[in-house]
Amino acid sequence: MAQANRRSAAYDGRVPRVPSAKSSNRTAGQERAPYGVVAIAASAGGLGALTLILSRLPATFGAPIVAVQHLDPRHRSLMAEIVGRRSVLPIHQAVAGSRVQVGHVYLAPPDHHMLINRDGTVSLTQTELVNFVRPSADLLFESVAASYGRRAVAVVLTGTGHDGSMGVTAIKQRGGTVIAQDEVSSEFFGMPSAAIRTGAVDFVLSLDEIPGALQSLLGRGEPD
Numbered sequence: 001m002a003q004a005n006r007r008s009a010a011y012d013g014r015v016p017r018v019p020s021a022k023s024s025n026r027t028a029g030q031e032r033a034p035y036g037v038v039a040i041a042a043s044a045g046g047l048g049a050l051t052l053i054l055s056r057l058p059a060t061f062g063a064p065i066v067a068v069q070h071l072d073p074r075h076r077s078l079m080a081e082i083v084g085r086r087s088v089l090p091i092h093q094a095v096a097g098s099r100v101q102v103g104h105v106y107l108a109p110p111d112h113h114m115l116i117n118r119d120g121t122v123s124l125t126q127t128e129l130v131n132f133v134r135p136s137a138d139l140l141f142e143s144v145a146a147s148y149g150r151r152a153v154a155v156v157l158t159g160t161g162h163d164g165s166m167g168v169t170a171i172k173q174r175g176g177t178v179i180a181q182d183e184v185s186s187e188f189f190g191m192p193s194a195a196i197r198t199g200a201v202d203f204v205l206s207l208d209e210i211p212g213a214l215q216s217l218l219g220r221g222e223p224d
Contacts, residue, residue, distance in 0.1 A: 035177070035218055036151035037100070037116065038063050039144045041137030041167075043070040043159025045187030047079065049207055050157065054105060055086035056211035062218040063153075064100035065089070066116055066144070068108045068135045070159065080107055096124040108135035115143035137191070141167025150175030153217055155210065156201075158186040162194035172200035177217065179203045179210060 042050055046069045054065070069079060084091040087105070092098075094106040099120050108114035112124040113135050123143075129136075137156070141164060144152045154171045156164045158181055168178045178201045180192040185207040195201055205213055 034151065035063050035153050036148045037144055038065045038153045038155065038214060038218075039116075039140055039171075040065060040067040040155040040157065041069075041140065041159070041164045041191065042067070042157035043161065043163065043188070043191055045158035046070070047082065049181065049187075051083050051086050052207060053155075053157075053211050053214070054083055054089060054091070057087070057089060057214065059088045059103065061089060061103050061215070064102055064120075065105040066094070066100060066108075066114065066122075066140065067105065068114060068137045068140050070135070070163070083107075094122045094124065096122055098122050108140070111135075113139045115139060116147055117143070118147045120147075137164035138167040142170045145170040145174045145176060148174075148176070152176035153179070153214070155179045155181075155214075156192050156195040157181045157207075158188050159191035160188045161190050164191055165194040165198050168195045168200045169198050172198075172202075177202050179205060179213060181210065182206050 040050060040053070050067060050069060080091045080093045089103060089105050091105045091107065093109050094114050100106055100116065100122065106122065109124065112126055115123040115125070117123055141154050144154065145167070152171055152174070154168050154176060156168060156179070171178055178195065180195045180201045180203070182204050183189045183193070186192055196204060203213060
C-alpha cells in the first residue's frame, strides 16, 4: 500500500513505457498501442463515480471500456441510459458475441458475468457467484489480463467487499496497469482498499484525477 501511495503522490501525468504495436484494425482495440482495453469495476456508490469518469473522457478515447457494476439482478438495468446522458462515448449494455470497439463503453448486464475474449468479443455467463456477486470484477479482470496482457488497464472504484482484488493481481502479473480510487473520494473504500492491499496497484488517485490519468495512459485520445 505504501508503494502505491508514493506513486500516487508523485503522479504527474507521465505514463510507463509500453511497447507499441501499430495496426490498421482498431475494432477490437487489441492492436492499438500502447493500451488495448480499460476495465472498470465498481459497487456501492459506483454509478456516480463511473458516470463522472465517462463524462470527462473525449469521443476520441483510444480504447474500448468494459465495466462491471454490481446491480440488483431482480430489476432491469437503466444504467446505460443514465450514464449515456452525461457521456459523449456510446454506452452499451454488453451483448454476448459482440465485438468491443475503440471509444465505446460496454456494461455487464445484471446477473451475468462478463468476459472479454482474445478476439475482442464478449462472453456472458450465469455461472456461480464469485465473491457473492454476479457480475464479478475478478472474472472480468482475469479475462482481460489473459486477452490483453500488458496492454490492459484496470480501475477499481468505490464499493464494499473485495471483488476485484484477485483480478488486479492477474492484471499486474501479465504486466498491465492498475488504478484504485483513493479513500477520501470513495463512498465505500472496501473494494479499492482490498485491491491496494494486494500490492498490485500502480496509482491510487482521487475520482477527479482518474479521467486525466486514463487519457494520459491512452495518449489523450489522439488519433493515430
